[in-house]
Amino acid sequence: MWRQVFALIVKELLAVLRDQKSRMVLIGPPLIQLMIFGYAATFDLNQVPMAIYNKDHSAPSRELVARFEGAPTFHRVATLTQSQSLDALIDSRKVAMVLVIDERFTHDLLTHQSARVQVIVDGRNSNTAMLIAGYSNIILNDFSQSWGSSHGAAPIPAVLDLRARYNPTLSSQWFIVPGIVALLTQVVTLLVVGLSVARERETGTFDQLLVTPMRPIDILLGKGFPGLLIGILEASVIIGAAVGWFDIPLRGGFIALYLGLFLFVIAVTGIGLMISSLVLTQQQALLGVFLFMVPSIILSGFATPIENMPDWLQTLTAINPMRYILVIVRSVFLEGATLSTLQAQYFPMALIALFTLTAAGWLFRKRTN
Amino acid sequence: MNSLSLQRIRGLLRKEFLQIWRDPSALAIAFVLPAALLLLFGYGVSLDARKVDLALVVQTPSPLASSFTSQFADSPYFISHPYSSIQAAEHDMTARTVKGIVWLPSDFSRRARSRGQAPIAVIVNGVDANNARLIEGYVQQVWGTWLTAQIRHSPPLLSVQTLIRFNPSVNSRNYLVPGLIAVIMTLTGALLTALVIAREWERGTMEALIVTRVYIHEILLAKLVPYFVLGMGGMAASVALAVGLFEVPLRGSFWVLATASALFMLTALGMGLLISSFARNQFVAGQIAIIVTFLPAFILSGFVFDIHSMPDMVQFVTHIVAARYLVAILQSVFLAGDVWSVILPNGAALLVMAVIFLGLARAMARKRLD
Numbered sequence: 001m002w003r004q005v006f007a008l009i010v011k012e013l014l015a016v017l018r019d020q021k022s023r024m025v026l027i028g029p030p031l032i033q034l035m036i037f038g039y040a041a042t043f044d045l046n047q048v049p050m051a052i053y054n055k056d057h058s059a060p061s062r063e064l065v066a067r068f069e070g071a072p073t074f075h076r077v078a079t080l081t082q083s084q085s086l087d088a089l090i091d092s093r094k095v096a097m098v099l100v101i102d103e104r105f106t107h108d109l110l111t112h113q114s115a116r117v118q119v120i121v122d123g124r125n126s127n128t129a130m131l132i133a134g135y136s137n138i139i140l141n142d143f144s145q146s147w148g149s150s151h152g153a154a155p156i157p158a159v160l161d162l163r164a165r166y167n168p169t170l171s172s173q174w175f176i177v178p179g180i181v182a183l184l185t186q187v188v189t190l191l192v193v194g195l196s197v198a199r200e201r202e203t204g205t206f207d208q209l210l211v212t213p214m215r216p217i218d219i220l221l222g223k224g225f226p227g228l229l230i231g232i233l234e235a236s237v238i239i240g241a242a243v244g245w246f247d248i249p250l251r252g253g254f255i256a257l258y259l260g261l262f263l264f265v266i267a268v269t270g271i272g273l274m275i276s277s278l279v280l281t282q283q284q285a286l287l288g289v290f291l292f293m294v295p296s297i298i299l300s301g302f303a304t305p306i307e308n309m310p311d312w313l314q315t316l317t318a319i320n321p322m323r324y325i326l327v328i329v330r331s332v333f334l335e336g337a338t339l340s341t342l343q344a345q346y347f348p349m350a351l352i353a354l355f356t357l358t359a360a361g362w363l364f365r366k367r368t369n
Numbered sequence: 370m371n372s373l374s375l376q377r378i379r380g381l382l383r384k385e386f387l388q389i390w391r392d393p394s395a396l397a398i399a400f401v402l403p404a405a406l407l408l409l410f411g412y413g414v415s416l417d418a419r420k421v422d423l424a425l426v427v428q429t430p431s432p433l434a435s436s437f438t439s440q441f442a443d444s445p446y447f448i449s450h451p452y453s454s455i456q457a458a459e460h461d462m463t464a465r466t467v468k469g470i471v472w473l474p475s476d477f478s479r480r481a482r483s484r485g486q487a488p489i490a491v492i493v494n495g496v497d498a499n500n501a502r503l504i505e506g507y508v509q510q511v512w513g514t515w516l517t518a519q520i521r522h523s524p525p526l527l528s529v530q531t532l533i534r535f536n537p538s539v540n541s542r543n544y545l546v547p548g549l550i551a552v553i554m555t556l557t558g559a560l561l562t563a564l565v566i567a568r569e570w571e572r573g574t575m576e577a578l579i580v581t582r583v584y585i586h587e588i589l590l591a592k593l594v595p596y597f598v599l600g601m602g603g604m605a606a607s608v609a610l611a612v613g614l615f616e617v618p619l620r621g622s623f624w625v626l627a628t629a630s631a632l633f634m635l636t637a638l639g640m641g642l643l644i645s646s647f648a649r650n651q652f653v654a655g656q657i658a659i660i661v662t663f664l665p666a667f668i669l670s671g672f673v674f675d676i677h678s679m680p681d682m683v684q685f686v687t688h689i690v691a692a693r694y695l696v697a698i699l700q701s702v703f704l705a706g707d708v709w710s711v712i713l714p715n716g717a718a719l720l721v722m723a724v725i726f727l728g729l730a731r732a733m734a735r736k737r738l739d
Contacts, residue, residue, distance in 0.1 A: 025652075029659075037668065041674050045678055046678045048677060091701075116528050117527055120534060124700045124701065124705060126416070126539045126541045131502055137510075137529065156520060157487060158488070158516075163492050164501050166495050170498040174496075284394050286564075287394040294405070304416055305418070307418075313412065331496070335496065
C-alpha cells in the first residue's frame with residue numbers, strides 16, 4: 001500500500017515539475033514578489049520632500065534649518081519667502097512637510113520666551129504624517145538641548161535615551177522580508193495542493209484514480225505530500241535569499257524555524273486539500289485559493305499589527321495559521337527565539353493542522369463516495 | 370469594419386451579462402472579495418498603534434518618578450504595567466507580553482534634581498519597525514507634556530506646533546479606505562476580465578464567436594461594457610460605504626472621483642484584455658494578472674507604502690503602474706478636496722495609459738485573427 005502512495009507522490013511531483021507553466025509559477029512569480037516586497041514595501045522615511053519658510057534670518061534659525069537639511073530623512077526642495085505658496089505646495093504634494101520659523105525666533109530664544117516653530121504635515125498618508133512629526137520632534141529636541149546647554153539655560157530634568165531591541169536601525173526590510181518567507185510558502189503550497197485535484201477532475205483522470213485499489217485516504221496522502229515538500233523547499237530558498245541577498249540576521253536555530261514551517265505547511269496543505277475537494281475546475285480552485293489568501297494575509301499581522309485590530313477581529317485571527325508562523329519566523333530571525341519561547345505558537349498551529357487535515361479527509365471521502 | 374450594429378451588440382451584451390450572473394466565481398471576484406476587503410480595511414486594519422502594552426520600570430519610587438509615570442496612565446496610546454526591576458521587564462519583553470520598556474534608573478530623581486538631564490531609557494521591541502517608531506513617537510509626546518509641566522517656572526526654549534493637514538485625527542483608515550477603491554477596481558477590471566476571456570480562448574468559444582457575423586470591435590465592446598459597469602458599480606458602492614459606514618470625509622466632488630475612476634477602469638480593462646490575449650490560458654492569465662496588476666496596485670501605488678520612500682529604481686517603475694495615479698487622486702479628493710494640481714497631471718497620465726492599453730488590446734485582437 002505504501003508503495004502505491006509513494007508512486008502517486010512521485011507522479012504528482014512529476015506532474016507539477018514537468019509542466020512548464022506550473023514550473024514557472026513556482027519559480028518566477030515568488031522571486032518577483034520577493035523583490036517587489038523586499039524593496040518597495042517599506043515604512044522607512046527617506047528623503048521626504050520638505051519646504052522651509054524661515055521668517056527669521058539669523059544664526060540660530062539657520063542652524064536649525066541646517067539640522068533639517070543635514071538629516072537623511074528630509075530633503076529640502078523649496079524655500080518659501082511668503083506664506084501664500086505654502087498651501088499650494090502641500091496641496092499639490094510637492095512637499096510633505098513645511099517647517100515654519102517665526103520671525104521673532106532668535107529674539108524669543110535669547111529672551112527665554114519659547115521661540116515658536118510650526119511643523120505643517122500633509123496628513124493624506126497618516127502613517128507617514130506621524131513618522132514625519134516624530135522625526136521633526138527629535139531634531140527640534142536635539143536643537144533645543146544643544147542650544148540650551150551652550151547658552152547657559154537651566155538643564156531640563158530628564159532626557160530620553162531611545163533604543164530598539166533586535167532591530168537597532170528600525171529597518172522595515174528586517175520586518176517585511178522574514179514575513180515574505182511565510183507569505184510565499186503559503187501561496188506556493190496552496191497553489192500546488194489546491195490545483196492538483198482540480199486538474200485531474202478537469203481532465204477526467206480523477207475517475208481513473210478512483211477505480212484503482214487505493215483508498216481515498218491514500219489518494220489524499222499522495223496529493224498532500226508533494227505540496228508539503230515543495231512548500232518546505234520554497235521556504236528554504238527564500239530563507240536563503242533573506243540571509244544571502246537582503247542580509248537579514250538569522251539569530252535563532254534551524255530546528256525552531258523548521259518545526260514551525262513544517263506545522264504551517266501541513267496546516268496549509270489541509271486548507272489546499274479542502275479547497276481542492278470542493279471545486280470542480282482549475283479556475284474555481286484558483287479563485288478559492290485567492291479568496292482564502294487575501295483575508296488570511298490581511299489578518300495575519302504581515303503589514304499591520306494584530307493588536308491594532310478590534311477585539312472581535314483579533315479573536316478571529318486565532319484560526320489563521322499565518323498569524324503564528326509570522327511570529328515564529330520573525331522571532332527566530334531577529335530575536336533568536338528558541339523552541340521553548342515559541343511553544344504558544346506551535347501548539348495552536350498543530351491544532352489547526354489536525355483540524356484542516358481531518359476536515360479535508362472528510363470532505364474528500366464525501367465527494368468521492 | 371466601420372459599421373456597428375446595435376442589434377448585434379445588444380445580443381452580445383445579453384450573453385456577457387448572463388455569463389457573469391451565472392458564474393459563481395465571477396460573482397465572487399466582483400462582489401464578495403471587494404466587500405470583504407472593504408470591511409477588513411474599514412474595521413480591521415489600522416497602522417495606528419493604540420493600547421500598547423508598556424512596562425514602566427521604577428527602581429526607586431519618588432514623587433518625581435510617579436509624576437512621570439502617571440502621564441502614561443492618562444495616555445490613550447498605552448496600557449502601562451508597573452515593574453520594580455529591569456530584569457523582570459526584559460523577561461516579559463522577550464516573552465512578547467510587553468512591546469516596550471520605559472526605565473527610570475535608581476538614581477533618576479537625584480540626578481534630575483541635581484544636575485538635570487537624567488537619562489530615561491526607552492527600549493522598544495524593534496521587530497515591527499514601523500510600530501516601534503510610532504511607539505517611540507508617543508513616548509516622546511508623553512515626555513514633552515511632562516517636561517512642560519515640570520519646568521513651568523521657566524518656559525521651554527521652543528514651542529513647537531505640529532499641524533497635520535487634511536487628517537487631524539491621524540486616522541489610518543481615512544487614507545487606506547479611499548486607496549482601496551483602486552485595488553477593488555483592479556480586481557474586476559484586470560483580474561476578472563483576464564480570467565474570463567482567457568477561458569473563452571481556452572474553450573474555443575472565442576473562435577466560435579469570431580466566425581459568426583460580428584465584427585471584432587463589436588466583440589471587444591460587448592466584453593468591455595459589462596465589466597466597466599461592474600467596476601463602476603463597485604466604485605460607487607465603495608464610496609458609499611466609505612462615507613456612510615466608515616465616516617471617511619469626502620471633501621472633493623463625486624464627479625471628479627467618477628471621471629478619474631472611469632479612466633482607470635478603461636486602463637484596467639485594457640490590461641485585462643491584453644493579458645488574456647497573450648496568455649490564452651486561465652491559469653497563466655490569472656498568475657500574470659496578479660503579478661502585473663493586483664500586487665502593484667497593492668504595493669507600488671502609494672496605497673499603503675509611501676512612494677517617496679522607495680529606492681529610486683522602484684520609484685521609477687511605479688510610473689507605469691496605473692493604480693498610482695488613481696490612488697493619488699483618490700486620497701486627495703477624499704481628504705483634501707478638488708486639488709487640480711493633483712487631479713490634472715494624474716488624470717492626464719490615466720488618459721494616456723487608457724489609450725495605450727486599449728489601443729494595444731485592439732491591435733492584438735486584430736492580429737490574432739489574421
